[in-house]
Amino acid sequence: MDVQAPKSPVRAGGRAARRSLRSTRDVAMLPGLTNTLPHCEIMDDGQVEKIDAASMDILENVGVVFRDEIALNDWRRAGAKLVGERVYLDRGLVRELIATIPASFTYHARNPANNVALGGRQAVFVPMTGAPYLRDLEDVRRNPTLEDLAMFHKLSHMSPALHSTAHHIVEPYDHPISQRHLRITYSSMKHSDKMFMGMTTSPRNAEDVMEMCAILFGDVFLESHPVTTGNCNGNSPLVWDETMLGAMRAFCRRNQPVLCSPFVLGGANTPASVPATVAQLNAEALSALAYSQVIRKGAPAIYGHYLSTVSMRSGAPMAGTPEISLMNFMIGQMARYYNVPWRTSNLLGGAKTLDAQAGYESATTLSAVMHAGAHYIWHSAGWNEAGMHCSVAKFVVDAEQCAMAYRMAQGPQWNDFETALAAVPDVGPGGHYLGHPHTQEHFQTAYFMPELFDNNSIEQWTAEGSKEITARALDHARALLAAYEEPQLDAAINEALLDYIDRRERQIPPADALNQEY
Structure with a gap:
């Protein structure tokens, strides 16, 4: 369809x-x-090539078992060497395919x-x-x-x-x-x-x-x-x-x-x-x-x-x-x-x-x-x-x-660097930035503010019920579920999906088997 x-x-x-x-x-x-973020690369080029060479040696000389007749026939047509279910893959063939x-x-x-x-x-x-x-x-x-x-x-x-x-x-x-x-x-x-x-x-x-x-x-x-x-x-x-x-x-x-x-x-x-x-x-x-x-x-x-x-x-x-x-x-x-x-x-x-x-x-x-x-x-x-x-x-x-x-x-955000830096002489030594216009404009986005971590004083935490992370998280999940709005499927598509499920469930016995062929 x-x-x-x-x-x-x-x-x-x-x-x-x-x-x-x-x-x-x-x-x-x-x-x-x-x-x-920069990639953390703990191997030098020689070590990368050493892993590659060892893997290719495994593929060529140890082989990989493919327990599937269709796959074995596919590999045979692709030019691989087969001994029973074990497939020996030439590194040139592997490189050609993954390319x-x-x-x-x-x-x-x-x-x-x-x-x-x-x-x-x-x-x-x-x-x-x-x-x-x-x-x-x-x-x-x-x-x-x-x-x-x-x-x-x-x-x-x-x-x-x-x-x-x-x-x-x-x-x-x-x-x-x-x-x-x-x-x-x-x-x-x-x-x-x-x-x-x-x-x-x-x-x-x-x-x-x-x-x-x-x-x-x-x-x-x-x-x-x-x-x-x-x-x-x-x-x-x-x-x-x-x-x-x-x-x-x-x-x-x-x-x-x-x-x-x-x-x-x-x-x-x-x-x-x-x-x-x-x-x-x-x-x-x-x-x-x-x-x-x-x-x-x-x-x-x-x-x-x-x-x-x-x-x-x-x-x-x-x-x-x-x-x-x-x-x-x-x-x-x-x-x-x-x-x-x-x-x-x-x-x-x-x-x-x-x-x-x-x-x-x-x-x-x-x-x-x-x-x-x-x-x-x-x-x-x-x-x-x-x-x-x-x-x-x-x-x-x-x-x-x-x-x-x-x-x-995402890395540091540089889009407002000059305007943020301009606040330094405005505030000067010994001041604070809380009331500065730049802070007022950017405080909600400048620093990530977790909802589920509690960073309040112990007095406030105690007054609010001394809730640890699990309790706060479960309250949060309940609030999300209460506010959930289903993104409606197209009615015709929804009906077609349900019809398909109904037909297939009538064809598939409700047996606890994973490899049914129905």
Whole structure:
């Protein structure tokens, strides 16, 4: 079905809470981030080339397993050497293929005002996905529902520094696994007019996402405009499976971006060495990036990864460690070496609540990610307990942290330097600037003023209830949800999406199976 790309929504007026929120807080999405910070490049040119040579040696002499007959046939036609399911990739072939990946492109949202560029200095913040639990508005850890998923999509929509609603921020347990992808995709489309991600839990599920995107944007529009993102995780070390490869084909054939993401548990499924881990990860990512171009040359693809180090005491994945920051810096250099956009994970916490540990871990990762020059900055809100839950409180705090990072990445603002400097002789020694006309004109924008951090005196903090960050964040989330206004879908498009979901749910048995072929 061909449908024109939807126009910008017209939002109806509403309740006093909405008017009050909008009169005091701007919830319009910030433009895509232009990161002006210098890149932190911790490898010299020789070390970059050393990682590249080691990765190419892995591809040529160790090989990568592709557990998928279609992919094996594709590689055979492309001229690769195959021994069973193991594919040996010549470095010349790899370089030739990855050279056809666009270095940058633009994502198109259903509201064109929310389109964002990716690549070069252009980056986006994307919320977390995949949590089997949430910490809700009462800070209770429990199983999520479709209603909880909708809540997070609404909070994403109301958070200016988040450029996407992602997809299954939390797993909706009140809907069958085999049909869940349909309702998750619809929730992303319905509750926000920002860009979103597409489910890749099976090849057929990915095809459903593509069909729903075609309903929303139109087949012709989809063919030449990136509108969503698929994530394809590798099985480290050096394995790509049928589920991910089939989903990758569904996206690439429709010219939609995919994240080619090795899943690193440093010391468990990689060597116990930062440089060697990056060499293996780089080989894995390159093999998938190259395959995306075997599927369709010129299709957008993103160098991906998930980084964690493993505690040698417990075997548990860790967040915020120094090695994760170092690997982000190194991977950023490798992605720039190949001139491809890259994805990382952001604001990760291993803590069980929004406590000091969660804050330290998240802040460490955020700082590294910004200085590494990442483009697709995923898991930017809500991630805690190693991804086992999404916290409402942490979600809104993280979103504000992204806004603060956004402001930092813009760099110093020089547009009013001369007029600001002229205030110095006006005030003179021993004076203050609070009443100066320049301060009066610029005080609201000169310095970022966090809403969720408390910087008042202890007397005022006590008088206002001695609320710590979790309580303040949950109050903030409730206020956002009370003021939420749904960006209405075109009625015909909405009906077509619901008809498609209804038809597919009648075709797909409500069985707990991920790889159905219906």
